Amino acid sequence: MTDQPIQPNQAESDRKPTDTNATLLQAFEWYIPDDHQHWKKLAQNASAYAAIGLTALWIPPPCKATGPSANGYDIYDLWDLGEFDQKGSVATKWGSKEDLLVLVEAADKNGISLYADAVLNHKAAADRTEKCTVIEVDPSDRTKQVSEPHDIEGWFGFDFPGRADKYSTFKWHWHHFTGTDYDDATKTKAIFKVLGENKTWAKSVDKENGNFDYLMFADIDHSHPEVQSDINAWGVWLTKTLHLRGMRFDAVKHFSEDYLRIFVENLQNELDSTDLFFVGEFWKDSLEDMSAYLDRLNGVKFSLFDAPLVYNFSEASQTMSYDLRKIFDGSLVAKRPVAAVTLVMNHDTQPHQALEAKIEPFFKPLAYAIILLRAQGYPCVFWGDLEGIAGGPSPEPPSCGGQLADLILARKLFAYGDQEDYFDYATCLGWVRRGTWDRPSGCAVVLSNAGEGTKHMCVGAEHAGEIWTDVLGWSKEEVTIGEDGFADFKCPATSVSIWVNKEADGRNEFGKY
Incomplete structure (x- = not known):
């Protein structure tokens, strides 16, 4: 989204409307119950999501995995969206294909884009083993051979008998993979x-x-032409079937x-x-x-997802009197904001997961204010x-x-226009958004990881005399904007406040x- 500045003597009818801020929801977490109802729940929530300002949903892997309780990263069949009786059920953990298509319709109706989670690195739960020749490698240096060539029985044979060649006739064999465990x-x-040849x-x-x-x-060999052909075709089919506006690559x-470049360029060309x-993980x-x-x-x-920013949030939440002015140090959003998807937590960093990055509860509102209310990044x-x-577990x-x-x-409503930072104190940050010609309100944000915070900030002389309050209700007082556009904006200790004209x-x- 690019804010449109007001041009002198430019008639309102000639100005380009300001695009609504885009906000993505990772529409799942690791421990969602395996009741096959998730697609239905997302469809039911679509209108409420649109109302609060969510413009896109990153949905979990929609393809058949190793079993009816699997989250989808242990992927079995790309072409089965919960349609065929395979691996213990017809539906995936998330629901049936019919339920998924209802979600697609609900998202379309509410102007919400869908991004599917694409798991293209490996395949799991093969239908049978196949003999092939391998060498064992050092787990800490996979370029080092630690055995002589020998034969194994690896789980490489994927026949998809439940699907019976619908959508794709491709069958996977050992020569379509580079390794196994x-x-x-x-x-x-x-x-x-x-x-093997070219392996x-x-x-x-x-x-x-x-x-x-x-x-x-079983690690996929993406250099194999038959593999490329099938996965490329799947990408086009999935995008058309689910009306996708994008993908998240695992x-x-x-x-x-x-x-990956070939896949993306093929998809763009085929769909024109x-x-x-x-976005990639x-x-x-x-x-x-x-x-x-x-x-x-x-x-x-x-x-890419801004992993360094997540680790900064984790450190900040667990370090007494952390210098908040360093919160963007080493982050992707600071260097390449257009390429940064900012986040606070995901299914891999949530509690009890492999990449857990603990963020104390008090800091979550501060972190979300930082990714949601600033101009840089796609939150x-x-x-x-x-x-x-x-x-x-918890x-x-x-x-x-x-x-x-x-x-x-x-x-959705107020974080528009020019941004002015007040990063002059280690434990208290502030910034203002000045609004645009058609979204003139703007906002003032104050957050503190220590005691009560106060920032003397300018929201613009055009707001003189207005009374501003905290939309969260965590700061209870009212602030009157001075003739020079300045006012003192506060937030409670270890908290955040978002100040907006009370009549906006x-x-x-x-x-x-």
Whole structure:
């Protein structure tokens, strides 16, 4: 979204309307019950999501996985969206294909874009084993061979008998993969590299562990022309079937950057569209590596989740008197804001998951204010923070005192126009958004990770005499804007306040979600 400045002597009828701020919801968390009702719940919530300002949903992997309770990252069949009796059920954990298409209709009706989670690195739960020749490699350096070539029985045979060739006739065999982690003949678990003509780990992957092509299960060989043909066709089919406006790619550190570029460009060409949104999970606390990855995609319009910012939030929430002026240090959004999807938590960093990044509850509203109410980055809200975490070892209620929806709504209504920062104190930050010609209200934000915070900030002389209040209701007083456009804006200790004209359009919408 690009704010449109007011041009002198420009008639309102000639000005371009300001686009509504885009806000993404990760529409799931790891411990959602496996009752196959999730697509239905999302469809039922679509109108409420649109009302608070959510413009896109990142939905979980919609394809058939290893079983009816699987979240989809242990993927079995790309072409089964909960339509065929495979791996113990017709529906996926999230619901049936029919339910998914109802969600598609509800999203379309409410102007919400859908991004599907694409798991293209590996396949799991093969239908049968196949014999092939491998070498075992060192797990800490996959470029080092630690065995002689030998045969194994690997789970490489994918026939999809329940689907019976509908949508795709392609069957997977050992030569469509580069590695696996299990020899069924000897019941041995290790990392086995498949040998054969043109067989090697993908070169355009992260260099951790020497070569990080192998992650889990049966690792796909994206250089194989039959593999490319089937996955490319699937991408076009899925996008058309679900009316997708984009995709989130799982584990992009681990599969070929060269193939990812081919996949994206093929999809754009086949659909004759360059407007699709693509974001990758390159989860690494390294701005240098993330920037280099984006550079290597060679002009492909692509985004990454801002992992370094998440770790900054985690550190800030657990460090007494953390210097908030450093919150963007080393972050993707500070260096490449157009390519940064900002977030506070996701399904991998939530409690009890492999990449857990603990963020203390008091800091969640501060972190969300930072990603939602500033001009830079594309914010992604986590389902577990908006709706709560229903299961797992420690269920949790919605974060931000149940008012995350109000923070999202404040973005939709008021976070527009020029941004002026007041980053002059270590434990208290402030900024103002000045509004645009057709969204003139603007807002003033104050947050503190210590005691009560106060910022003397200018919202513009055009607001002189207006009375502003905190849309969250956490600061109870009223503030009158001075003739020079300045006022003293406060927030409670270890909290945040969002100040807006008490008469601004939309003020009566808060607190309804």
